[in-house]
Amino acid sequence: MKIFNLTIGESSPSEYLMNAGNTSISGVKQDIGRITAHCRRWPIWVVGVSLSVSALFSTPVLAYKAEIIDWVPQLAIVALGQPVLDGENNNGKPVRYPPKGTKNLIGVFPSRFNVEFPETEYPTVLKDLMLWVRAQNRLFVVPHVVTGKYTCEMTAYRKDKAAGKAKSTLFTDAVVVNKDIHWFKGDSNVMESKLVDLNYTVSCKGTGFSWQRKPEEKVKFESDWKNGVPSIEMQDSKDPNYYIYNVAFWSPPGGLNPNFKDPAVVQPHAENNDNQQKVTP
Known part of the structure; x- marks a missing residue:
C-alpha cells in the first residue's frame, strides 16, 4: 500500500475523497481501502493506489487506512x-x-x-x-x-x-x-x-x-x-x-x-x- 503526501492548499475546503489515478471501485476498496487525513479547518481525503508516483505534493500530513x-x-x-x-x-x-x-x-x-x-x-x-x-x-x-x-x-x-x-x-x-x-x-x-x-x-x-x-x-x-x-x-x-x-x-x-x-x-x-x-x- 502506498501512502501519498498532501499539502494543504488555498482552494475551497472539500469533504469529499480525491481520487488518485483511474482505478476501479472494487480494486481501491479491496486492496487498500480509504486513506484519510483532516486538518483543523479543511478536511483532506486521499486514496493510495498502486501507481508509480513518488508523491502528490511536497509537504506530508497524516494518512491512514479507514475501515470500509x-x-x-x-x-x-x-x-x-x-x-x-x-x-x-x-x-x-x-x-x-x-x-x-x-x-x-x-x-x-x-x-x-x-x-x-x-x-x-x-x-x-x-x-x-x-x-x-x-x-x-x-x-x-x-x-x-x-x-x-x-x-x-x-x-x-x-x-x-x-x-x-x-x-x-x-x-x-x-x-x-x-x-x-x-x-x-x-x-x-x-x-x-x-x-x-x-x-x-x-x-x-x-x-x-x-x-x-x-x-x-x-x-x-x-x-x-x-x-x-x-x-x-x-x-x-x-x-x-x-x-x-x-x-x-x-x-x-x-x-x-x-x-x-x-x-x-x-x-x-x-x-x-x-x-x-x-x-x-
Whole structure:
C-alpha cells in the first residue's frame, strides 16, 4: 500500500475523497481501502493506489487506512416497500416509499469485529476520544430520503485479552445535520488505554426511514464507493493539531449497478391515497 503526501492548499475546503489515478471501485476498496487525513479547518481525503508516483505534493500530513464495510443493496430495496401508483405518473403526485409509515433498514449495514483504531499522530487515550456520525450521503440517489435515523454501537477492548470493555452509542438524523459528540464509557483499564492497544467492534442500523421521488424520476442507487453512509469519525480532545479521522463507513459494493427495478406497481386509477401526499418528516 502506498501512502501519498498532501499539502494543504488555498482552494475551497472539500469533504469529499480525491481520487488518485483511474482505478476501479472494487480494486481501491479491496486492496487498500480509504486513506484519510483532516486538518483543523479543511478536511483532506486521499486514496493510495498502486501507481508509480513518488508523491502528490511536497509537504506530508497524516494518512491512514479507514475501515470500509459494504452495505447490502438487496436489503435496502426491501425497505422501500411496494407503492401502488395511480397511473404511470401517479397522477402527477410524489411517489412515497414505503407507501405507509416508515421502515427500518434491517440487515443493510453488516457489523465488523476485531478492528484496529486508526493510527493517530497524537498518542490518543480512549477516554479522550470524541466520536460522531455523519450522514451527508445516501443509499439511493432516487428516491430521496425524507425521514430516518442512524444509530451505531461501538465496543472497545484490549488486544491483550485483558478483562473489561468500553462502549459508545452514536446517532444522527439522516436528513438534519447532527453535531452531537459521543464518548466511550466503561472499564477504567480500557478507558485509560491507548488506541494502539485496543480493538473495536461496530454495528449500525437505520430506523424510521421513508423516501419519495417525483413521478418522472427513476430509482437509482448511490454507486460511488467514496460516498459512504453512515460514516463514523473521531478526534482526540487533547490533540493540539485538531486532526479528525474517519474510523469506519458503509459503502456501496464494488461494481454495483446503480439502476434497479422500481418496486412500485402501476395500476390505472389506483386507490392509493398514501401515495398522493408528500411525506411529512
